[in-house]
Amino acid sequence: MKSVKGVQDILSLSQEELGKQLLEQGWKKFKSTQVYDWLWKHGVRNFDNMSNLSLEHREFLKQHYSINPISQDVIQHSVDGTKKMRFTLHDGHKIESVLIPAEEDNRYTLCVSSQAGCSLTCSFCATGRMGLLRQLTASEIFDQYIEVNKLCLQSYEKPISNIVYMGMGEPLLNYKNVTQSITKLLSNTGPNLSQRRITLSTAGIAKMIKKLADDGFKVNLALSLHAADDQKRNEIMPINQHNNLHALMEALKYYYKATGQRISYEYIAFEHFNDGDQDAKNLIRLCSHFPVLVNIIEYNPVRGLDYVKSSDDRINRFAKLLLKSGVMTTVRKSRGKDIDAACGQLANES
Ligand code: SF4
Structure with missing residues (x-):
């Protein structure tokens, strides 16, 4: 040879x-x-x-x-069934993935990381405090599926049914590798998943949302919104200063037109910050451009940060205002809080 x-x-x-x-x-x-x-x-x-x-x-x-595989180093088990796996990359960096089983619905959701750390410094998020260590390659993202799928089969005799790009990192700032990993997951020379089973969650990079549509992807898109006016959003998500709500609405409209996919808004409720009646009104306005599902998420405490989670009463009142205006709304209880596996908590502290 x-x-x-x-x-x-x-x-x-x-x-x-x-x-x-x-x-x-x-x-x-x-x-x-x-x-x-x-x-x-x-x-x-x-x-x-x-x-x-x-x-x-x-x-x-x-x-x-x-072959540069990822190797599993720690698994943590939550009392609610959620499992968090920490992986070491070939150069020693650590990343985390989360398996969220919902046996009653036959849904086994994997939350993957797209970067080691994150550059976006959202003020409520543990990953943001790490800074960006490096981009993950397409295979390092794909391999989280391979490894966690083994755990899912062992634990439940079922394969992973859904994948959310909602772990460490901003997926649209690692666009090439993230879209390559999605292509591998969809391919019939791979797991052959359907686009409807994949959700990409972004803090909001307007131009890359449009690119995703232009490149023919039809995955579910979730915007981590968390505040419905620019002033508050700038305060907790610095990325909003360059991708304000007007630009994001334009981009999401574009994505909806190209794909026909309903958009989700993720909305973490912080007590007396974004959970009042005026906040609900602002949010309702942002739901008028295309079909939207709002997921209200309870805040998960992060060590060293002093945000307070909204009370159940305030969350219920907020959700009712949305529902009354015809906005599809769910209130999500966090999973895996006891092992720091819930939204915004991934920071390799296991
Ligand atoms: S919320 Fe997402 S985009 Fe913001 S710092 Fe955390 S990982 Fe990065």
Whole structure:
């Protein structure tokens, strides 16, 4: 066999790129398809386990390609069934993923991280305090699915049914790798999931929301809104200074027109900050441009931050005002609070 230059990360190659390289080495096309299937269909991360390849072929792969898998280091179990897994990346950085089972509805939701840390410094979020350590590669995002799916099968004898990009990081600031990971999850050479099962949650990067629509994605889109006027939103989410509510509404309208997908707003309720009647009125106005589902989420305390969660009474009053105006609204109890696995709590402190 001819030699290829250096050692390449095999998971960074598309099927075509890998096929071309192996063809140049004299491999039959079906052999390169087998390698690709091992990697992406079966999630195998060790060349020795590619059992239908000859020893010679496996040795060749070992010499010329590397696999940089994520390795699980801690699993925490919440009393409510939620499980948080911490993974170490090949360079030592840590990320977290959360499995949220709802056995009664047959829903097993995986929350994946898209970056190690986050650059956006939302004032209520533990991840934001870490800063951005680095972008995750497409395979590091995809591998969270592979690893947590094993846990899901072991624990419930069911595969993951839904994936939310809502863990550490802002997915639209790692656009290329996030969309590549989505493409792998949708592919029939991978898990073959449907776009309706995938939700991308963003703090709001207007131009990238439009790009997602232009690139033909139809995943569910959730905007982490958390305040319905610019002044309050600037206060808790600095990204709003460059992507204000007007720009975000335009972008979401564009996404809705292109995809026909209802938009979700995530709204963490902070006592006497964003849970009053005027806040509800402002929010109702933001629901008039396209079909919206508002998810009101209880705030999960983060060590060192002094936000206070809204009382049940205030949340109920707020939700009633929305419902009365015809806005589809749910109030979500947080899952996994006792293991710091709930919204805004992921910070590798396990
Ligand atoms: S809420 Fe999301 S976007 Fe904001 S700092 Fe936390 S991880 Fe980043």
